[in-house]
Amino acid sequence: MLSRPELHGTYGAVSSTHWLASAAGAAMFDRGGNAFDAAVAAAFVIQVVEPHVNGPAAEAPIMVHDASSGEVTVVAGQGPMPRRASIETFRRLGLGYVPGSGLLAACVPGAFGAWMTVLLRHGRLRLADVLEPAIGYAEGGYPLLAPAAAIIEALTPLFREEWTETGRIYLDRGAAPRAGSLVRNPDLAATFRRIVREASAPGRARESEIEAAVDVFYEGFVAEAIDAFMCSAEMLDATGKRHRGLLRGEDLAAWRPAVEAPVTAGYRGRLIHKPGPWTQGPVFLQQLALLEGFDLGSMRHLGPDHIHTVVEAAKLAFGDREAWYGDPGHVDVPLRELLSPGYTEQRRALIGDRAAAGLRPGSPLGREPWLPPLPDETAPLEPEWMNQLAHGIPAVVRRTSQNRDTTCISATDRDGNMVVATQSGGWFSSSPAVPGLGFALSTRGQMAWLVEGHPNSLAPGKRPRTTLSPTIVQDGSGEPLLAFGTPGGDQQDQWTLNFALNSIDFAMTPQAAVEALTFHTGHVPSSFMPRQTPPPVVVVEEGLPAETIAALEGRGHRLQQVAARSLGKVCATGHTGDGLVFAAASQRGQQAYGIVR
Template identity: 65%
Template sequence: MLHRPELHGTACAVSSTHWLASAAGVAMFDRGGNAFDAATAAALVIQVVEPHLNGPGGDVPIMVYDAATGSTRVVCGQGPMPRRATPEAFRRRGLAVIPGSGLLAATVPGAFGAWMRLLRDFGRLTVQDVLEPAIGYAEDGYPLLPKTAAMIEVMAPLFRDEWTESGRTYLHHGAAPAPGARMRNPALARTYRRILAEAATGRTREAQADAAISAFYEGFVAEAVDRFMATEEPIDSTGRHNGGLLTGDDLAGWRVPVEATVALDYRGHSVHKAGPWSQGPVFLQQLALLEGFDIDAMGFGSADHVHTVIESAKLAFADREAWYGDPEHADVPLAGLLDPVYAAARRTLIGPEASDVLRPGSPDGRKPWIPPVLDVSASSGDPDWLRQLADGIPTVLQQTAAKGDTCCVSATDRDGNMVVATPSGGWLKSSPVVPGLGFPLGTRGQMAWLDEGHNNSVAPGKRPRTTLSPTLALRDGAPYLAFGTPGGDQQDQWTLNFFVNHVDFGMSPQQAVEAATFHTDHVPSSFTPRRARPLAAVVEQDGFDPAALTELRRRGHEVRTVAPMTLGKVCATGPDSHGGVLAAASPRGQQAYAVVR
């Protein structure tokens, strides 16, 4: 029995990780907008109502299917490292890794520019149209999510004593607000209104989007960031006060790129991902491995099914660790990693027992290398807020089974346009709020290595390899599904399960969203302190036959059961088979909702 119905409509569909965002997205169709306008409005609302998971200072990859041209593209909202970011710049501060919080891990904030680029190039509406709902919630308030309230409560001592601008933004008279309280962010509203005023100088909607980008990256926003970085040295996850490396010139010198997708065919579907500056190709590598197995014959939830998927994930993610990085700065052997011959050779490594060894491959005969993982965990005697900062994930430790979280927006319209994105970064736990702007900067730089010579080593102007990973799927050359999930490193495991459930096991999208899921923690986390559990198999309780779990343990998996319906929040939209649109949203967390018309 489904917890929620699968939704079908005739005009538009929006699915996102917050109900207010989904409603704002659908409202754009009343103004004559399309899927791209809807996704932009929804994402801008999410920056306001999910500040514990993302913000304007964060980052986002946006996957686009443009029905007018029949093409797929990636709008890359992953900003690069500052020009002053070198391994030596960090080592001079006595650091062996990039901190997971504070100012040193800040990259150019790419999210706002990416949404404006999407609006300008693919939308129909104006900057004012898509910003109005977000401004409304920032000014008039929105109901505070329990997880946001929990994070603010844990961080309240830091906000009161050290990150005082964050305290002014998130605390009420010095105290953490209660879950459900009406939360406002007037400083962010003023930032958006000032951007609107500058955008209004443009004579066309495209010129207005360009003016908004200029206001952010060359105007008053960049100036505020530059001033903050030049004068402040807030405490960070090291327990020390450190300034940052980002400057206004870094923002002024960057513009959002639009890139080709990376694609692979799987059982009649053309699956599209962002490039190896994301972890997106790991989804394709898993599919390439699973192509050689009869997954359907194994039966959903069987020991064979779970074992095969987990062991495939281990191999694909090991390659992520060894080879992925910004292809504009590193020689990533992507063609070799996706070669069917390479996948066939790797598939032979999947045996009857669980592997506890990180086994990257040698595409094109090249020797893999993964830098050693250094433990920079906080000590047990540190205050709770410092332990939270020491772990770079945007969640409160010990309150979630999912190590890492973010947001998702998916939209499809009657014309066949599809878009999906996973906004993240710039969350309230990442770094202090920039005075006058109402939002903090992101910490995506923590995912880069200080070890020189690796494809993901830090370098000036280089994108750190991110975990963010939305997916587009076509079938017979036509738009089919646009989907994604929160979840840090687990994104391309939980969405893989969703896709396999649908394609191999024949579930409807809503059934596939709700089916019990699982993942492995085999590889080191992308977030500091990069912990790993090589034999871990995390499964949702009551979703699998106890006999299957017993068999998995016999094969060597360290099976950990977590509460039902706690892993991921997959959101999906797409055309349906009757000329309309469909939407699915996970009931996990009681937060993601889909809306159709």
């Protein structure tokens, strides 16, 4: 039995990882907006109400299906590393890695420019319309989520003594606020209000207004505040020392988000679209290519054959991610070969009846794969809150190994427009708030390697490979079907893969596909500092029959059962094919919500 209903409507649908964001997005339909307006409004609300996992300086790979052209595009909302950032820069600081917290890992903020690009190219509403809900929640307050409250509590000494600007925003008279309490961010409200005010002028056209907002952010007072902070502040980071940042106003002024073609592959008559190898997105397509050689639909859902086959395909695909993915604007990623039928057939032959040990990257075009060495296990740090800084993902360390969060926004309208994004970064637990702006900078630079010659090696102006990975699915004729994503760091393209397989191979309805028990392989090294490799296990939610567990163990798999409904928060919208739109949202975490009109 489903925990939530199947949601169908005739006008528009929104699904996101926060109910307030979904409501704000759906309200744009009532103003005459389309799916793109809805997604933009929802994205800015999420920046306010989920500050522990994202913010205005976040990254946001955004996938768009424009019904007027039938074209799928990617708005590349991942900013590059600063011009001052190089491997030698970090070596001069005595560092062999990019710290996962502090100022050194900051990239150019990508989310604001990316969402403005979506609004400019595809939306209908004006800037003030889509920012109004976010300004309202920042100014009037919003209920603090329990995970955010837990992180604030763990980091209260840091916010009181070191990152005092963050403490001024999020501490209540020096103490952590309780979960559910009303939290305000007047500085962020003022930032958004000023952007609207400076971008607006009597008689200015909607398009000119949006372009002016981008200039205000990347060349105006926002960029000036970031530049002044990064030039003068020395802030404590994961190294236990204080460092100045490398990002400058000139980095922001020189960047605007690109609009790119997606990477596309077929699967059982569908067209699957992902962002390029500057994300981990193509690993989803590599898994599907491998799995198309198996009759999954004839296997028992969540039976040993199903789980074994999917897990072994994931190990192969993620091995290639580790060896070959990086920013294609700077390195030669052999993506065509990685997705080619011949290479896929060779790799598929490696999937046997027994569990394979470890990652096995392939040799596309005869090129030799190379995986940089992972760091040794680090000793616990003192005081305890320093352990939080050492881990570059927004989670309370040791609270749960599965607390890997991000956000997701998906929207669809009756005209066939679809948009989906996994927005993350700029969370308050990894970087101090910029004085006067009300938000922190991203730490995505931690994902780049400080080694020469790897596709994901750090370089000035280069995007670090990100885990963020939304998906759009069309039918064989190009009609829009699904737009979906999930929080989850490195696990995103395993949990969403399960959702897609549930929908396509096992013919589940969207909400049933979202709610079904899920799993992933733990063989994938973390992309976040300190980049540790988890135990080589199959992580599965509670609920598998004992005979399935025994059968998987008999094939050599080690299983780790975690709490029921604890892996991911898949959010999806799309078309049913008979004139209706739908929204589906995971019940996991009890905060994702879908709304239809």
